[in-house]
Amino acid sequence: MEKGFDFNSFRTTGIKVNYLYVCERKLWFFDRGIQMESTSDKVLMGKILNEYSYPREEKKEILIDNLINIDIVDDNEIHEVKYSNRLADADRIQLLYYLYYLKQMGIEKTGVINYPKMKKKEEVILTADDEKKVESALIRINEILKKDVPPQLQKKPYCSKCAYFEFCWS
Numbered sequence: 742m743e744k745g746f747d748f749n750s751f752r753t754t755g756i757k758v759n760y761l762y763v764c765e766r767k768l769w770f771f772d773r774g775i776q777m778e779s780t781s782d783k784v785l786m787g788k789i790l791n792e793y794s795y796p797r798e799e800k801k802e803i804l805i806d807n808l809i810n811i812d813i814v815d816d817n818e819i820h821e822v823k824y825s826n827r828l829a830d831a832d833r834i835q836l837l838y839y840l841y842y843l844k845q846m847g848i849e850k851t852g853v854i855n856y857p858k859m860k861k862k863e864e865v866i867l868t869a870d871d872e873k874k875v876e877s878a879l880i881r882i883n884e885i886l887k888k889d890v891p892p893q894l895q896k897k898p899y900c901s902k903c904a905y906f907e908f909c910w911s
């Protein structure tokens with residue numbers, strides 16, 4: 742942890758850390774309680790894949806402080822299950838945040854992002870540089886969510902598939 746960084750003042754949900762890397766505007770909408778994403782096909786598909794790929798008896802999903810919801814926890818690793826790797830950077834920072842969060846609790850683990858549909862996985866280790874990256878992300882989230890208006894519109898390649906498309910482009 743960077744000297745002087747007060748984690749308790751900045752900790753947030755895993756989904757917000759993910760959205761920071763997807764789109765700052767999306768993060769702002771989501772924080773304002775516009776949560777259309779939960780009914781989208783993509784999220785539903787992710788849930789089905791998660792259930793299908795990891796039989797119920799093997800799954801150990803845990804929710805910590807109502808903030809981070811880790812898909813699978815085993816002795817040495819935590820796993821996050823994703824539908825596709827189209828937003829791999831966002832998936833990675835989310836898992837790094839989970840590893841960082843656990844480290845603040847005195848628990849050190851490594852991470853794996855599973856993409857069962859693609860039969861791929863990515864191992865994630867929290868380095869000192871990654872810790873700084875997580876802290877910068879938390880500070881940036883705080884800055885964005887303090888704003889009274891959403892961040893400026895910027896076209897992303899995935900806007901047409903975003904749950905907030907109507908808010909931005911119509």
Ligand code: SF4
Nearest residue numbers: 764767900903906909
């Ligand atoms: S439609 Fe595009 S700009 Fe608007 S919130 Fe979604 S990703 Fe961001």
